[in-house]
Amino acid sequence: MRFLDEFINYVSSVDAAKLFRMFWFFFIFEFFRFFLVEISTIIFWKFDSIFRKKGIADARLTLMKSQPLVSIIVPGRNEGKHIFKLVNSLKEQTYQNFELIVIDDGSDDDTPIICRNLEHLGMISAFYRNDVRGGKASAANLGLRYARGEFVIHFDADCSYDRDAIENILVPFYYNPKIGAVGGNVQVRNYKDSLCATLQALEYMDTISIGRITTSELGIYRVISGAFGAFRKEALDRLGGWDIGPGLDGDITVKIRKLGYIIHFEPTAVCQTSVPVTFKKLIRQRLRWDKSLIRFRLRKHRDVFYPNDSFKFSNFISFVENVTYNLILNVKWFFYLADMVFNFASQLIFIIPMNICLYTVNNFMKFLVFSPFRDRKNEGITYFLIYLPLMVFYFGYFLRIVRTTAYIQEIFFKASYKDNWNPAKSSRQAKIMKI
Amino acid sequence: MSLKVVPQAIEIRNNKIEFDNLLFFIVDSNSSVKIEPLIGYDAIIIDSKDAEFAKLILKKIRGHYNPEFYLKPVFLINYKESKDPILHSLNDGFIHSYDQLKEIADVAKQIFLKTTQLDYQLVATFEAQMMKKVLNFMFTRDLKTLKPIPDLNSVIGYTYPAISVNFDSSEETQVLEILEWGEREGLVWPDFHERIYLCNQCSGGFLSYREVCPHCNSSNSSAQDLVHHFPCAYIGPLSDFQNNVDNALTCPKCNKALRHIGVDYDKPSIIHHCNNCDKNFQDFFVKAKCISCTQDVEVQYLIPKAINVYKLTKRGRTAASNGFLSTGKEVEDIFGTLTMAVFKTMLHYEIERIKENPEQQKSSIVIVNIENIFELYKKVGKKAEKTILESIVNLIRENVRPTDFIAFENSSTMYLGLINSDALQSEATLENLKTLIEKLIKNNFNDFSANINFKVKLLQPFNKSEFQLQELTKDLFD
Numbered sequence: 001m002r003f004l005d006e007f008i009n010y011v012s013s014v015d016a017a018k019l020f021r022m023f024w025f026f027f028i029f030e031f032f033r034f035f036l037v038e039i040s041t042i043i044f045w046k047f048d049s050i051f052r053k054k055g056i057a058d059a060r061l062t063l064m065k066s067q068p069l070v071s072i073i074v075p076g077r078n079e080g081k082h083i084f085k086l087v088n089s090l091k092e093q094t095y096q097n098f099e100l101i102v103i104d105d106g107s108d109d110d111t112p113i114i115c116r117n118l119e120h121l122g123m124i125s126a127f128y129r130n131d132v133r134g135g136k137a138s139a140a141n142l143g144l145r146y147a148r149g150e151f152v153i154h155f156d157a158d159c160s161y162d163r164d165a166i167e168n169i170l171v172p173f174y175y176n177p178k179i180g181a182v183g184g185n186v187q188v189r190n191y192k193d194s195l196c197a198t199l200q201a202l203e204y205m206d207t208i209s210i211g212r213i214t215t216s217e218l219g220i221y222r223v224i225s226g227a228f229g230a231f232r233k234e235a236l237d238r239l240g241g242w243d244i245g246p247g248l249d250g251d252i253t254v255k256i257r258k259l260g261y262i263i264h265f266e267p268t269a270v271c272q273t274s275v276p277v278t279f280k281k282l283i284r285q286r287l288r289w290d291k292s293l294i295r296f297r298l299r300k301h302r303d304v305f306y307p308n309d310s311f312k313f314s315n316f317i318s319f320v321e322n323v324t325y326n327l328i329l330n331v332k333w334f335f336y337l338a339d340m341v342f343n344f345a346s347q348l349i350f351i352i353p354m355n356i357c358l359y360t361v362n363n364f365m366k367f368l369v370f371s372p373f374r375d376r377k378n379e380g381i382t383y384f385l386i387y388l389p390l391m392v393f394y395f396g397y398f399l400r401i402v403r404t405t406a407y408i409q410e411i412f413f414k415a416s417y418k419d420n421w422n423p424a425k426s427s428r429q430a431k432i433m434k435i
Numbered sequence: 436m437s438l439k440v441v442p443q444a445i446e447i448r449n450n451k452i453e454f455d456n457l458l459f460f461i462v463d464s465n466s467s468v469k470i471e472p473l474i475g476y477d478a479i480i481i482d483s484k485d486a487e488f489a490k491l492i493l494k495k496i497r498g499h500y501n502p503e504f505y506l507k508p509v510f511l512i513n514y515k516e517s518k519d520p521i522l523h524s525l526n527d528g529f530i531h532s533y534d535q536l537k538e539i540a541d542v543a544k545q546i547f548l549k550t551t552q553l554d555y556q557l558v559a560t561f562e563a564q565m566m567k568k569v570l571n572f573m574f575t576r577d578l579k580t581l582k583p584i585p586d587l588n589s590v591i592g593y594t595y596p597a598i599s600v601n602f603d604s605s606e607e608t609q610v611l612e613i614l615e616w617g618e619r620e621g622l623v624w625p626d627f628h629e630r631i632y633l634c635n636q637c638s639g640g641f642l643s644y645r646e647v648c649p650h651c652n653s654s655n656s657s658a659q660d661l662v663h664h665f666p667c668a669y670i671g672p673l674s675d676f677q678n679n680v681d682n683a684l685t686c687p688k689c690n691k692a693l694r695h696i697g698v699d700y701d702k703p704s705i706i707h708h709c710n711n712c713d714k715n716f717q718d719f720f721v722k723a724k725c726i727s728c729t730q731d732v733e734v735q736y737l738i739p740k741a742i743n744v745y746k747l748t749k750r751g752r753t754a755a756s757n758g759f760l761s762t763g764k765e766v767e768d769i770f771g772t773l774t775m776a777v778f779k780t781m782l783h784y785e786i787e788r789i790k791e792n793p794e795q796q797k798s799s800i801v802i803v804n805i806e807n808i809f810e811l812y813k814k815v816g817k818k819a820e821k822t823i824l825e826s827i828v829n830l831i832r833e834n835v836r837p838t839d840f841i842a843f844e845n846s847s848t849m850y851l852g853l854i855n856s857d858a859l860q861s862e863a864t865l866e867n868l869k870t871l872i873e874k875l876i877k878n879n880f881n882d883f884s885a886n887i888n889f890k891v892k893l894l895q896p897f898n899k900s901e902f903q904l905q906e907l908t909k910d911l912f913d
Contacts, residue, residue, distance in 0.1 A: 116718050120649065128717055130663065130703035137668035142661070145671045146715050240688030244668050429665040429699055
């Protein structure tokens with residue numbers, strides 16, 4: 001109680017100048033970028049959507065009239081157990097002119113038996129198998145090689161899709177012919193499985209649902225999720241498909257941007273996925289994802305920063321924003337921590353709880369303000385409220401530490417080339433070729 | 436005319452030889468292929484130098500339903516060089532010249548001796564009848580096994596000559612059914628020889644196995660290796676990497692030359708391209724095209740059959756001489772008929788009834804035998820046998836009184852109990868029935884004329900039913 005009294009006294013003694021001095025990092029970078037920019041963009045997007053309504057309706061009509069063949073490719077390894085469910089859920093889709101191509105990347109379970117059977121029953125258009133594992137990119141490329149559709153949609157076998165998801169992800173191609181790829185809205189299906197999954201669900205709501213609407217509107221949308229992404233086949237053919245991962249989803253998005261296409265995020269094209277339910281698995285996944293920032297943004301596609309013939313301002317901004325908010329500010333946060341420790345050492349006992357309170361208030365505010373803009377906003381809102389206070393630890397500390405670890409591993413040790421997510425034979429060649 | 440080497444003491448007159456109290460008939464290339472005139476001869480010698488002609492005559496003799504034909508000793512002269520296993524299986528001996536008549540006369544006598552030990556009781560079903568015929572043949576020839584012989588003329592690719600002669604080559608599957616029946620009855624014991632797969636439409640055994648496109652069933656496809664280029668993750672058929680100039684392989688995505696398999700590229704699988712429907716696939720269907728009926732059958736739907744060497748069991752060995760009981764269930768469950776046991780009971784009651792007023796009450800019993808019905812069963816198959824019998828029963832039921840009763844002794848012989856019908860009335864009824872049955876068979880099986888025999892006997896009030904039935908049967912077959 002005594003501490004609480006002291007804390008309240010301390011907070012009431014802090015004026016605006018001191019508050020800004022103590023939490024400059026939050027006000028300058030995070031509040032600005034992740035609240036002010038996002039809310040103003042979202043409001044503009046919502047307002048603009050009134051004018052886009054007719055164009056989208058016309059695009060939908062054109063799509064449904066022209067009925068282009070769509071190739072759904074589902075690359076994966078040991079995913080046989082999910083395929084039957086996926087095939088059945090696809091029967092419910094409002095758009096049905098698709099071919100379903102499943103590619104097995106050297107599974108060592110019953111996947112080939114299950115998929116061959118489904119192929120014989122006509123439930124899968126084609127099933128291709130690499131007896132020797134080649135990595136997810138090669139599996140996706142095998143599907144692409146034999147895809148006949150005008151558009152290619154990349155699915156993950158363990159995801160499920162809203163019944164209008166395929167239709168909705170295709171509409172933008174008819175709304176704007178410059179759109180080369182469309183990302184779907186990936187939501188967390190298993191958010192009740194564990195605390196870890198619940199926190200990820202909150203993160204996805206923020207960074208994917210809202211964050212990607214913002215980046216898409218600003219023209220800096222940079223990662224089309226592998227779980228649900230649609231592409232013009234012509235664009236993929238020009239690129240020769242996917243390159244070696246990890247991080248191949250972000251890589252293909254950058255490459256399509258470089259071709260001059262617009263990348264669009266479609267919040268109404270909803271896909272549900274299962275996220276890791278333990279922190280150990282989550283760390284492994286995020287280390288892999290975060291390493292790709294260094295490998296692909298700073299190494300493979302560093303030319304985006306150069307003012308050469310292929311320079312594009314939107315690509316430049318996309319990369320700068322990505323690198324600034326993920327890499328630079330991540331490092332800067334540690335400077336901020338040092339600043340606090342050295343300059344406010346005696347007050348740290350009050351500053352840390354203040355910091356936590358500030359972020360928590362911000363999280364609640366964001367959650368409530370953005371909720372009306374989320375697709376299917378009624379789902380799970382009350383369930384998530386009690387977990388919001390934990391987001392400051394999850395997002396502000398846990399993920400920041402994981403991210404920093406990944407950057408150090410990649411910058412100094414090129415650890416992504418050792419990741420067994422990719423077969424060693426491919427990683428070895430990628431390392432030699434510095435890609 | 437062929438020159439026959441005949442010892443002076445032996446005289447051939449009109450193709451006949453009398454030797455050692457046996458009358459031989461020589462079938463030569465000028466002889467008719469009709470075998471019915473041969474019934475009066477003790478043994479046959481085929482002397483034509485034409486193996487196919489000899490085989491034709493042998494098949495006709497061994498395929499006849501009458502034991503006087505199919506058990507007749509048949510010898511071949513000048514055929515030893517023939518390697519046709521069917522020819523070897525169906526004759527009783529080879530000779531080089533008529534000097535060796537003594538040898539074949541001894542063989543013929545041995546066969547006659549065995550023939551006298553045979554049991555000629557009629558058996559209940561077609562399978563039993565066929566099996567009995569084979570057992571009789573084997574018994575008289577001291578044969579212990581029935582061996583399958585590969586035969587291009589048989590629809591299943593194998594033949595069992597001693598039994599197959601009863602069928603056309605297209606009906607060979609019936610031979611397998613009869614042998615399986617014999618196995619179930621404990622008459623023969625199977626020793627696995629080979630497994631064959633038959634068309635599920637026509638039971639043909641000549642199948643062409645092909646890898647076909649799962650989409651259009653065409654066998655017009657080509658296969659290529661899939662090539663995976665590690666550095667850029669491109670994967671495609673080998674042709675994507677080839678050029679028209681040299682043998683170099685170049686990645687179509689990154690334009691790099693492929694150098695070393697396992698280092699910068701590998702071949703993770705194979706892909707097939709259908710030249711008919713233009714689709715690609717990895718898992719082809721294996722289908723079997725039947726050469727006989729051209730049906731394309733998925734291999735899992737082919738009918739597997741074991742081709743066995745059949746050995747006679749102890750029961751089989753004694754069955755020929757002692758006869759054997761067959762369940763005959765097939766003829767017992769025909770609607771509108773009684774089992775023989777019930778028929779005899781009913782007959783007993785009828786005898787008791789007429790005893791009360793033998794002068795006024797007259798009833799008859801009748802035996803009807805369709806002599807050559809097994810020939811028809813052979814043609815139409817086992818499944819049709821029951822349909823034929825049901826049709827005959829329906830026809831009889833329509834032309835007798837509801838109180839009259841019918842029972843099958845076997846699938847060629849039946850008994851009728853005609854109540855309140857004297858011998859004359861019964862004769863008239865039976866004459867009418869005979870015409871109707873003949874017409875029924877003729878109308879349904881164009882080329883088949885049924886030989887129907889019947890006997891009518893007035894039911895005697897003071898004789899046992901069993902005795903009266905035996906008398907009736909004896910009258911018909913004697």
